[in-house]
Amino acid sequence: MLDRDVERGVLDRMLAEVREGRSGALLLVGEPGAGKTALLDWRVSAAPGVRIARVTGVESEGELPYSALHQLCGRMLGHLDRLPAPQADALAITFGLRDGPAPDLLLVSLAVLTLLAEVAAERPLVAIVDDAQWLDTASARVLGVVARRLQSESVLILFAARERPRELRGVAELPVPGLPEHEARELLRSVITWPLDAHVREAVLAEARGIPLALLELPVGLSPVCLAGGFRLPGALPLTGRIEESFRRRIDALPADTRLLLLIAAADPSGNAALLWRAAGLLGLGAGTSDAAHDAGLVTIGVTVTFRHTLVRSAVYRAASPADRRRAHAALAEATDASADPDRRAWHRAEAAAGPDEAVAAELEASAERARSRGGLAAAAAFLERAAELTADPAARADRSVSAARAKYQAGDREAASALLALAASGPPDELRAARIGLLAGQMAFASPHSGDGPGLLLDTAGRLERHDTVLARDTYLDALTAAVYAGRFATTAGLPQVAAAARAAPPAAGPSRPADRLLDGLSRLYTDGYAAGVPLVREAVSAFRTAELSVEEALRWLYVACHSAHDIWDDDGWLALSSRYVRTARETGALSLLPIALSARIGMHLHAGEFAEAAALAEEIATITAATGDTLPAYGALALSGWQGRTAEVSRLAPVVLDVVAARGEGMGLTLVQHTLAVLHNGLGRFGEALAAAEVATASPHETGFTNWALAELVEAAVRTGDRNRAEQALERLAATTGPSGTEWSLGVEARSRALVAGDAAAEDLHREAIDRLGRSRGAVAQARAVLVYGEWLSRQDRVDQARATLRDAHDRFAAIGAGAFARRALTALTFVGGEVLPRAAPSRATLTEQELTIARRAREGRSNPEIGAELFLSARTVEWHLRKVYTKLGIRGRRELRSADLAPHLPESG
Template sequence: MDIWVVGDGLDWRLCLAAAVAMSKSDRVLGLRGRRSECESLEQLVTSVRTGQSRVLVLRGDAGIGKTALLEYIAGRASECRIARATGVESEMELAFAGLHQLCAPFLDRLDRLPAPQRNALGTAFGLRDGNAPDRFLIGLAVLSLLSDVAEDRPLVCLVDDAQWLDQASAHTLAFVARRLFAESVALVFATRTTADDQAFGRLPEMRVRELGDADSRVLLRAAVRGPLDAAVFDGIVAEARGNPLALLELPRGRTPAQLAFGPGLPNTMPLASRMEQGFLRRLQPLPVETRRLLLAAAVEPVGDVTVLRHAAELLGITPDAAAPAVEAGLVKFGARVRFRHPLVRSAAWRSADVHDLRAVHGALAEATRLDPDRRAWHHAQASSRPDEVVATELEHSADRAQARGGFAAAAAFLERAAELTPDPVHRAARVLAAAQAKFQAGEFDPALDLLAAAAAGPLNDLGRARIDLLRAQIAYASSRSNEAPRLLLAAAMRLEPLDIELARETYLNAFSAAMYAGRFARAADLAEVAAAVPRATTDHTRKRDILLEGLAYLVRDGYSAALPIVRRALQAYRTEEISVAEGLRSLWLAGVVAADVWDDESFHILSARFVKIARDAGALSELLLALNSRILMLLFAGEQEAAASTVDEARAVREAIGSERPLYEVMVFAAWQGREEHAFPLIEASMSEVVARGEGIGAAVAQWANALLFNGLGRYEDALVPARAAGEFPQELAAANWGLTELIEAAARSGATDLAADALKRLSEMTQACGTDWALGVESRSRALLTEGGAAEPLYREAIERLGRTRVRAELARARLLYGEWLRREGRRLDAREQLRAAHDVFTAMGAEAFGERARRELLATGETARKRTAETRDQLTAQEAQIARLAALGRTNSEIGAQLFISPRTVEWHLRKVFTKLGISSRRELSAALPDAVQAIHPLNPGVIEGSPGPVLAC
């Protein structure tokens, strides 16, 4: 039998007597009919003991036996450490409440985590102040924490009633579950069949089915006292439909006559409701004080007996009131209050009189001293009329929730605060704030509903402008909608006379949205946004404002007029201090502008800076965008290994956050490699996706990549159509410019000289104005393709000289290749060899196989041979093994590697052991020799710094 330990707090004098009096149906009956489930769970525990991680979702109806299976796991995991959490319906609005239950025993290990992770988790749990942490960084912190705990003993985490976890906890634990691999951690969730699958839907699951007829009969016989008519017995078995809890509970509370002459509850009622009604029948005979005590226990979500004792005293409930509920087998009072089943809690809650419910909430509010947010929530539920004091308290709780990253909780606090706000103007403002919090939580439809409610209130002009802004932000964030530029522009124009700072930020967002939409913008394209931006009346000093002005001039007045302002903005972003918030908001746009004006140095510095800020902040959604820009820069720079490593990181981020964003960087990387069988399907798939999403910039990148692929393969006529399409829409900025360069080469080599000349004219208008070595070098290379006879040679030489002063080694190699091809056709084989050999070496080093093969064939035609690139030993490694090996060769620790790839240090070590075996080495010191290319990006003067990065890569 169970032994109930009476914790310090409630002095329930009759608990022991009630335990002795338990009915035999409450004793252990074994898990009848669950042999296959138990065998699977035993294998799960065995795997964890041997150093592997396992994740499982037990899914089934209420009462089907999920909790019993969790207890079975706990009983078989005697050598493991057990951690538990239980979702509570009344606690769903409190951010990270469920996660805190699970992690609370391990918080003494918090200082062992990397600083960003430690700060994020501490902030989420309210242990320290700080900016709202990224939810994925919190997930990484929990992964590291559980992995650290499992270093001592295998860890089994059991989460019951997961359908009632708060949103923040559910998504964090699902993130952790997807990243577990070799940590000796089991994470097992029990949830309802009908639960929302948004968090746990993609995890391995076990359906807990109904018991068979024979097992149902054995269980019912154990539950029924005394003889029972065979027909009635059969009726109860049929009514229970194999649900173990129903078999135990349906006979309870019924008189012998009811058992003999009728099945009781009508079959039309859902089984869970019938079982809840069964528990309700068991509650009704209890004394009033006992029912009120159970109501207080049901409403107090943590099961804190100290808080419950104080609340009971305030309600005038004596300690003796607990005994009847314990004796009836409905609840246990120990270190925590535990109900026999969640349906007991819901029956006590839902059946309560509204006056009793308010009284209980009021008492719990007074008894809750250490948690101001729970106290505020209880006060709110106790209020029967508008109360500004309580509404203000809720507003403060919302502020604290937002600071912890609990935006869904903040929205709930603000919604209830609005309901309790007596002043209509203040009420509308709080509804608008609740909508903003819903938007930040990613709940776009509820946010729009709240916006409609706010719009019906007495808002001032600024409030209504904020409604317009939030509607536009939802349109942009939910789908990168091509309606977003128009909505953002309208919001910016409305905000301009009311809040100029917010208006300028909104104009920048409108530029980003218009750039994304590109050719698919239904209204408010880049030109319309630029035309609406007010011309500056003062000399701006803020980076953001200078960038906005430069963008407007660039689109509205052209490169010559814009460049002084644009260069000033880029210089500010390169050299001045930048806050995390500002960097996340505007560094991507600044990097695009740098690429558009052919400023390779700024593009390099800003893309590296964006990656560092996003990585250090753990802002994974922005990190994905930052990595995309960085990969493009690395490919232009010819740093293939660094680009491959960054592509791997982007894949890890995308998988970690469940992003469905098109694989731009993977597509472009494959195009540079020139592997048609790999690149072309990626390009086609990405093109279909971006067209469906209305992303013009994505279409430009896909078409540029397609043209790049075919030019590399020497299939110039195939490159013509995508190159022309890529460069057709100047509003897609840098990608359109790169499309023009591909068009010139494809058209010139296909004999379409008029088309090539027109493209060159458009290109030179930009490049002459920009005047950078990248711009003028590409122009000279392109012009040489259209120049007859010896006049082409100085153009090729100028291109090589100019591009040799830049970071864009890939552009330089292409200039050498074209010059070498021209020299060979001119019969100057020795001169051609020099250029072709240099181009071949660069292309081979950067893995540009198609361009490299072009150079090799030309070398053969000059009488010189060049080896094809052969597969190396490291090609035997998986993508993740190669990424880990590269980072380890660069001197990263397991913790740093795990933070970058969103896996635990223990999983890193597991992969490294496999790498060592495949490469035939025994230590990290040998990796540099086994992977010679992996260390090419190390800064020659500082082994701890990657070439081109602003500093050491810090662990997330």
């Protein structure tokens, strides 16, 4: 091993850390032949005291779901019974060991993390993932998530790739460049042992650029005479192509039968030697056929088939004619057990097809369904796309293209999905197919940076579907309504009024009315005829969602819309019930990709109830999940929490980031939420001019419902405080149009507080008292504290000093207990003005818990086990235990039993 001192030092340090109980992940990046594999073999494979697990990505296997993950974890499945049941089920289904609904990819990731941790509990584990750029998409995503969540499991994952795969973003990177000049010369001398003209030597070194494999392989097969004559490689080829060409020269020199055997091996990435020989026998190739390839150092065939380098495999495959490739795949398909490995057989049959073949296309469709059931969306998309290519009938080809497009979109390949939709649209006219195309195009637009186009596309599709499928049409209208609320001011072809009017005219539900049907009827009425007409229907829908038996699909699809509808009509009881059910469903079903959205809805309810510590814990959980997955969900919950806490620095950091994402995604509702948060912050700080400006933006579009209503209350207060009574009265009129018909204690309490701010002194006191009383009967602890504050400020202006002191002290204590820092300071300022005071809060303990430690401690106090906490926070049980030991030390206790009664307050992080 020449040079590589830096790289070996990094690996040595990481190996030492994994032996000490820590974990980590590293991505080695370098050109083909740079020595990544050799470096891992040299430093890691012989490392004492660790267990090695290894997998190598293969280009042609990139469409088989979880194939690489199965290779890596297959020998560890004896530990499956140590995993929590949902995780064990997820892996068993993923690897085809049992049937069941396709598990969420993040649940599979958590299961793999736990499995690796269980294996490492016996001996530190080093997992080597070579040629990571060719991993199948599902395996790459899982391993990327796992790598980002490692903490204290004694697990080290080492990736090697030509360039960083997008699934591995966030994993630390170690470049593996070419060798320095001195070491490159030394290596070249070991290959070319005869005298070499200095000019020629410099040319070879320049071409190889220090890449070890190039220095070793480029001269092979070229005679001393050729080299002495002024050897120069073709400059038009990239280095990878030149190395591959050097292998190809050696392949061309082999007998025809040997080349065919190598082609069969190259066409089957499983490395199964028994399968290779069965296929070879079908083509009349005997055991001695491999001798020449062995002698040439290109391949080793034992229990498994191992090529000298991945470029040998690609050189073999590229050098073969299309006819020979089809022969090889046909032999492999015939040699593959149709019952044991139907998907690989179908893929080989597809590669063997010279033209359209309906039987093969049908097999691929069946493989796609199996892949989808295991969560392999990328594989399902590949199978369906190839099935469409092999379909002769234009109509069937178009239908299969739509199915392939949906799978591509679900797998995250939006560009390929768009291309397949365009292909489907070019098929024979068919109204139902056109509706399916429009539905997918609308959903893609809704979830893209062009979400403003989504409502119009979905609306058009819903109209097309009315003649074919009433249920699907009504669901699509509800999708369109949701998209219109999300897009708000950014809607392009159809805004909320147009969508709501069309949805209002949709065909009635056939048969018993589902909760989704009731919600569609209620929202379309609310958005066309106003709150007085729509609230009763929406309230019935919210009640139906609270009590009905929902399928998992219904719950995951509609509960967020139902949650939003509940707080849109000021129903905080419904909001609490539905947000709780949404989070519970996402957790229980393992729908971790939807969990951040569910948690965001629950955070809003916690903030309303003054449960800021609980909101902070969920915000931390969202950050944990999004960091693990690389998701771009805006940090709405963290921003709203910071605004209510009065943390100006944190709001200043988060707000621009969230606004950039919101603008890029075209989400008007998100813009309103950000501006509402800024209005809250500035009203709390007493910066009423800035609060007014933010509230004006937040209320500019009435079509971003819910958050707009809340912002109207902020606008009333800010306008009153800045002396703009006319603007305050206009905002109050808009607010009352929603609060009055809603008729809840929450809505009427907020309306009374707002009216008290606008009213004259004669009417104000009764309104203040009404607001405090009504909000006390709601779940709005923060809203009630604000009502107490504005009443205390009013008493101060009336020179009722004693009452003002008591009321303002009450307001201050409420805000301080909740953690609403800006409003607490505003109350303290008003209290000081009337000669009151409060006792200073005790300085926090030096042994402050981190947000993650606090989150884990609270869950442990509630009786959750380490695996349960790990599942919720996307950590291994061993990492949870590691954090708990730190918590015990900081609290000065000995374990869980003492934790139940420990006082966490002195140890809360600053944000708590």
